Amino acid sequence: MYIANAKRLTHEGARKMMAVAQEKAREAKIAISCCIVDAGGHVVVLERMDGGKFHTLHSCTTKAVCAASNKRMTSAKGAVGQDLDTIHALGLALAAGPERWTAMEGGCPILANGECIGGIGVSGGDWQTDERIAQAAVESIGASWK
Numbered sequence: 001m002y003i004a005n006a007k008r009l010t011h012e013g014a015r016k017m018m019a020v021a022q023e024k025a026r027e028a029k030i031a032i033s034c035c036i037v038d039a040g041g042h043v044v045v046l047e048r049m050d051g052g053k054f055h056t057l058h059s060c061t062t063k064a065v066c067a068a069s070n071k072r073m074t075s076a077k078g079a080v081g082q083d084l085d086t087i088h089a090l091g092l093a094l095a096a097g098p099e100r101w102t103a104m105e106g107g108c109p110i111l112a113n114g115e116c117i118g119g120i121g122v123s124g125g126d127w128q129t130d131e132r133i134a135q136a137a138v139e140s141i142g143a144s145w146k
Contacts, residue, residue, distance in 0.1 A: 009118040014044040017137040024133040032124030033060040039117050041065040056123035062099055063107030063121025071116045074107030106130030108138050108145035
């Protein structure tokens with residue numbers, strides 16, 4: 001077969017995820033930036049809350065793209081899940097492009113019935129909070145991150 005049926009993330013779904021992420025950030029008393037991308041890594045929604053640091057726009061975008069590309073949570077692991085030391089993590093970021101791969105936590109894939117339909121990246125809190133917010137946002141639309 002030469003043509004496949006594919007699921008896709010809607011703008012409405014991305015907006016719902018954004019609203020949930022921002023609400024969770026308010027509950028945590030932090031200002032975040034959040035980026036939601038489609039399966040190809042193209043931005044669907046990108047926002048920075050009042051008080052959010054401007055550099056978090058770049059880091060959340062990279063987290064979202066990396067999560068969608070690898071179809072797994074962002075971390076200091078390589079493309080096939082191997083542990084990376086700092087030099088290899090930096091080397092991978094340089095090889096892939098610093099806007100395409102990161103070892104920073106806080107990025108989740110958006111999976112619908114096992115198919116990756118996008119990624120979300122959250123930046124502005126500690127890594128556990130960023131990760132928890134991203135996971136809650138994905139779950140809010142009935143999708144999975146694992």
